[in-house]
Amino acid sequence: MRRFVDLNIRDPGDTRVLTEMLELASKLGFKGITLSSERPQPQMMRNKALSVGIDLSNRIDLRPRSTNELSKALRRVRRKFEIIAVCCENKTVSRQAAKDHRVDILTFPPLRTNKSRVGLDRQGAALASKSNCAYEICLSDLLEPSVDRARFLIDLKRDISNAIHEGVPMVVSSGAGSPLQMREPRAIASITNLLGISKDKGLDAVSEIPRIILERNREKLRLGFISPGVKEVR
Amino acid sequence: MPVRSIGKRYLAISVEGEDSYSEQEVSYTLYQAVKGLFGDFGVSLLQPRLVEYNEETSIGIIRCRRSHMWEMRAVLALITEISNQEVAVRVMGASGTIKSLKLSI
Numbered sequence: 413m414r415r416f417v418d419l420n421i422r423d424p425g426d427t428r429v430l431t432e433m434l435e436l437a438s439k440l441g442f443k444g445i446t447l448s449s450e451r452p453q454p455q456m457m458r459n460k461a462l463s464v465g466i467d468l469s470n471r472i473d474l475r476p477r478s479t480n481e482l483s484k485a486l487r488r489v490r491r492k493f494e495i496i497a498v499c500c501e502n503k504t505v506s507r508q509a510a511k512d513h514r515v516d517i518l519t520f521p522p523l524r525t526n527k528s529r530v531g532l533d534r535q536g537a538a539l540a541s542k543s544n545c546a547y548e549i550c551l552s553d554l555l556e557p558s559v560d561r562a563r564f565l566i567d568l569k570r571d572i573s574n575a576i577h578e579g580v581p582m583v584v585s586s587g588a589g590s591p592l593q594m595r596e597p598r599a600i601a602s603i604t605n606l607l608g609i610s611k612d613k614g615l616d617a618v619s620e621i622p623r624i625i626l627e628r629n630r631e632k633l634r635l636g637f638i639s640p641g642v643k644e645v646r
Numbered sequence: 647m648p649v650r651s652i653g654k655r656y657l658a659i660s661v662e663g664e665d666s667y668s669e670q671e672v673s674y675t676l677y678q679a680v681k682g683l684f685g686d687f688g689v690s691l692l693q694p695r696l697v698e699y700n701e702e703t704s705i706g707i708i709r710c711r712r713s714h715m716w717e718m719r720a721v722l723a724l725i726t727e728i729s730n731q732e733v734a735v736r737v738m739g740a741s742g743t744i745k746s747l748k749l750s751i
Contacts, residue, residue: 595734596736599719605716606683
């Protein structure tokens with residue numbers, strides 16, 4: 413049986429709403445939630461999530477404007493968050509983020525201005541594949557009324573084709589910031605069908621792949637970790 | 647020679663929002679959502695239809711072609727408003743017959 417994980421729930425900033433969202437996530441069939449926030453959630457909130465059957469983890473979304481800014485931010489936050497996502501708004505940042513082993517997820521936001529959208533090109537995908545960096549499809553981007561959905565779907569299809577060609581893992585998340593933006597795991601996975609991904613791979617993108625990323629990073633954050641497969645036992 | 651009928655799937659949905667909506671509003675939104683995402687050709691392929699809708703509980707049953715159920719789920723996930731009010735349409739269950747669907751939800 414699949415254990416569904418939503419890797420991107422935005423912190424609503426209100427504990428009452430967050431509790432409501434955790435309960436709803438459990439009702440919808442999720443077993444894990446990653447909360448995107450500027451600071452890690454306290455242990456009390458994690459315990460509260462565990463009481464409704466949700467494994468809560470922390471995520472930060474970095475929006476660097478330069479490679480230097482990205483490196484500084486990564487140095488500052490890597491040991492504090494389980495998931496680090498980089499929102500790529502220009503090509504140099506996207507290349508650097510794809511190369512860096514400390515980055516877990518690459519996100520490419522939809523076009524909101526007249527500037528051309530940066531996407532996952534073939535070279536970026538090759539770098540991401542080598543550093544085991546995942547490509548994220550966020551449902552909330554498709555739900556925004558200001559986004560030209562047809563244009564965005566074309567861009568996503570091109571990115572996904574590059575990701576598949578280079579073997580980049582893909583994750584699908586809701587990006588919900590309120591209970592009404594939350595969807596059940598199969599609904600989130602069904603979006604991948606519009607992008608030419610098979611049903612099984614779509615379901616993996618909300619279950620297996622997020623689970624693997626989380627487990628890998630939790631292992632890294634444990635005391636005594638030296639490198640993958642090597643740890644201090646004494 | 648017997649003609650094989652087209653397989654159908656029934657989806658139980660729950661419309662969650664601030665208000666309650668009429669069957670007509672939900673049906674219209676559903677049709678427009680399929681048309682908006684897949685066009686007229688998509689409507690002919692998916693053959694969406696709101697079979698039942700209870701305005702008090704905001705729970706309904708949708709019928710679509712079995713081979714296109716995954717597309718139907720995508721359409722429902724992308725519905726964000728009914729009559730200019732924010733909603734979420736969530737699938738509670740899916741089945742091949744209305745009887746078994748009602749038993750499962």
